[in-house]
Amino acid sequence: MAHAFTYGSLMWADIMARVCGLAPQALPASLPARLADHARHPVQGQEYPGLQPAPGAEVAGRLYLDVPESAWARLDAFEGPEYERVSVAVHLEDGRVLDAFVYRFRPELRARLGEGDWDEAAFARAGKARFEARYLGFAQMEGGAAG
Template sequence: MAHLFVYGSLMWPDIMARVCGPDAAPAHPPQPARLTDHARHPVRGQDYPGLRPHTGAEVAGRVYLDLPEAAWPRLDAFEGDDYQRSEVLITGPDGLPLRAWTYLFKDDRAHALDPGAWDEDRFDREGKARFVERYTGFHATPKAAPG
């Protein structure tokens, strides 16, 4: 099992559960975590962010510990072509370094990111409901593999 660092819409457990599906939902709630030398930017025209390397910056997010293997194909499909799953070293909930996967916005798509920081509170107030209503991919993500 592997860990997932999230920094956008997947920080909300209800969205994460919909993406993973009932057979691959996280067993534990997300916990606070941080990723250094990266920045989170709004994706132009969307409510969710993209994550890019940025020396000296830090992103506060969450980590889902020990995700079931069946979750990964669904997460990959959810993130789509703009993102690439990459292994990073985060500061875990206990303050210690922890290896985790995250989804980085691809280099060749970086032009679609707006300057400035993505606003987590604004997403919670305004963007989350719109995102859930708009995102039809919840039903298109692959079913978890049996077993």
């Protein structure tokens, strides 16, 4: 089993559980974590962000530990063709560094990313409901939305 670093909609446990096809109580434990040398930007016209390499920058997110193998195909389908799953090293608050997968926005689509950081608080206030209505209704998790 591998770990998953999330930095957008999948930081919310209820969304992560639904995408992974797990009951909420079966969702892997998660911890606050940080990813160095990356930046998170809003995707133009969407509720979710995209992640890009950015030397010196850092992104806060959640690290889900030991994601079941059965969840990865669902996560891949959910993220869609805009994202690539790559291996990264994430930093935990206790100083540990763990390897994890993250979904990074494809470099050739960089022009679709807006300026500045994705607004996590705005997503929690208003964007989450719109996001869930738009993306989580798809039975096969087709479409795409970042992690």
